[in-house]
Amino acid sequence: MGDPIHAPCGAFGPSLDRRRLFLGLAALGAAGTAHGADAPARASERLVVGNTSAPPTSRFHPSFVKDVGLLTDLNPTNQGGAWWNFDTYITPLEQFYIRNEYPTPRAELDARVDPRHWRLRIHGDAVERPIDIGYDDLLRMPSRSLISVMQCAGNGRSLFWEQQDMLAAPEKVTGNGWGLGGVGLAEWQYVPMSHILGLVGLKPNAKACLFWSGVDGKAPNTESDTGRPMPIEEIVARADDIGLAFKMNGKPLLPDHGAPVRALVPGWAGGASTKWLTEIKIASHDFWVRLNTIGHANIGPAYPPPVPGPNDEFRFVKPSDVRGVPVAWHVMRSMLTVPFALSKQPQLPPNYPLLPAARRRCCRPGSRPCAATPGRRRPACAGSTCGSTAACGRRPA
Numbered sequence: 001m002g003d004p005i006h007a008p009c010g011a012f013g014p015s016l017d018r019r020r021l022f023l024g025l026a027a028l029g030a031a032g033t034a035h036g037a038d039a040p041a042r043a044s045e046r047l048v049v050g051n052t053s054a055p056p057t058s059r060f061h062p063s064f065v066k067d068v069g070l071l072t073d074l075n076p077t078n079q080g081g082a083w084w085n086f087d088t089y090i091t092p093l094e095q096f097y098i099r100n101e102y103p104t105p106r107a108e109l110d111a112r113v114d115p116r117h118w119r120l121r122i123h124g125d126a127v128e129r130p131i132d133i134g135y136d137d138l139l140r141m142p143s144r145s146l147i148s149v150m151q152c153a154g155n156g157r158s159l160f161w162e163q164q165d166m167l168a169a170p171e172k173v174t175g176n177g178w179g180l181g182g183v184g185l186a187e188w189q190y191v192p193m194s195h196i197l198g199l200v201g202l203k204p205n206a207k208a209c210l211f212w213s214g215v216d217g218k219a220p221n222t223e224s225d226t227g228r229p230m231p232i233e234e235i236v237a238r239a240d241d242i243g244l245a246f247k248m249n250g251k252p253l254l255p256d257h258g259a260p261v262r263a264l265v266p267g268w269a270g271g272a273s274t275k276w277l278t279e280i281k282i283a284s285h286d287f288w289v290r291l292n293t294i295g296h297a298n299i300g301p302a303y304p305p306p307v308p309g310p311n312d313e314f315r316f317v318k319p320s321d322v323r324g325v326p327v328a329w330h331v332m333r334s335m336l337t338v339p340f341a342l343s344k345q346p347q348l349p350p351n352y353p354l355l356p357a358a359r360r361r362c363c364r365p366g367s368r369p370c371a372a373t374p375g376r377r378r379p380a381c382a383g384s385t386c387g388s389t390a391a392c393g394r395r396p397a
């Protein structure tokens with residue numbers, strides 16, 4: 001076959017061989033998302049608290065439905081996917097990576113994540129009609145399904161030392177040290193923001209939208225610093241794709257993935273998809289929280305920080321914490337490209353991650369962003385758009 005990366009997504013059926021599967025995922029990553037038909041939730045498939053229908057072997061934690069042998073941390077709960085075993089188009093729930101700042105909050109300990117008590121408040125000075133809804137209200141709303149990649153900004157973190165020329169300063173690479181398992185492909189069912197915005201009525205002064213949890217933290221039943229804002233124009237532009245997810249792969253969300261309801265922001269780094277959602281605030285000002293300041297921001301001379309406005313809202317951070325440009329769109333840093341390359345040619349291709357920087361990844365003209373990190377030897381990366389391929393090494397076939 002020709003260059004399969006450019007094959008249409010529809011070409012990938014359920015009975016793929018392993019190599020083509022990787023290609024399919026890579027293509028999906030490039031294309032972003034694939035839509036399913038609108039589908040209403042069925043009441044019989046609601047989240048049940050205390051459901052322990054996991055496989056009854058001791059390797060599996062009964063409530064997390066995960067293989068505990070793969071956990072990198074339990075406090076916070078973090079688990080990379082065993083990508084070397086992935087052989088299905090959709091990542092199975094028990095293989096799907098978990099990335100938490102804190103331990104997974106449990107309905108048994110904290111009523112805010114119990115679907116019987118869960119509330120979501122949607123308010124702010126830029127909405128006409130604030131609302132406060134419960135889980136059943138959400139399930140009655142129109143929903144869509146979409147197959148989309150979720151990837152942590154830190155996917156591949158244990159390779160950053162080498163890839164990002166940080167061997168001299170390994171202490172700069174912080175966070176859980178997983179390999180390439182911080183990515184998965186799921187079918188999400190969600191109430192789109194188009195519906196929510198229609199309910200609350202957006203005022204013309206709307207500037208930013210905060211997806212807030214505040215639930216997961218150092219102790220149950222305390223307010224914590226978890227959530228992530230985004231520009232309202234980004235949501236309006238993709239109001240059918242961004243939404244409030246309550247199912248993953250046809251099953252009610254698992255506790256580890258944000259039960260009962262999480263935000264879903266396809267295409268952005270996973271950190272934007274706030275789990276255990278409790279509040280959406282839409283305001284005429286910007287929001288600053290940990291995940292767009294001291295965490296999840298590109299910092300350095302190439303990323304001058306935005307200047308907060310006088311009315312901006314700070315939650316658990318202060319103005320001096322605004323130090324760079326928040327991470328948003330995220331190129332799929334896929335483990336899938338490696339088997340693709342190796343299947344095409346037995347020798348390591350020039351952009352294989354473990355080769356010296358000068359011979360690695362090149363910029364394609366016009367591509368954006370081009371992963372320019374200050375001080376790195378990527379001469380073709382000028383500004384935010386790549387100018388030429390002159391400095392590129394040989395690309396794999």
Ligand SMILES: Nc1nc2c(c(=O)[nH]1)N[C@H]1C(S)=C(S)[C@@H](COP(=O)(O)O)O[C@H]1N2
Pocket residue numbers: 096097098099100101102150151152153213214216226227256257258269270271272273274275276
């Ligand atoms: N409330 C809350 N939401 C969160 C996080 C968190 O720690 N707390 N982690 C974020 C990060 S960094 C990622 S990569 C994704 C991971 O989603 P997953 O664990 O379902 O794979 O959730 C995001 N949402």
Ligand SMILES: [Mo]
Pocket residue numbers: 099151152153154269270271
């Ligand atoms: Mo993440």
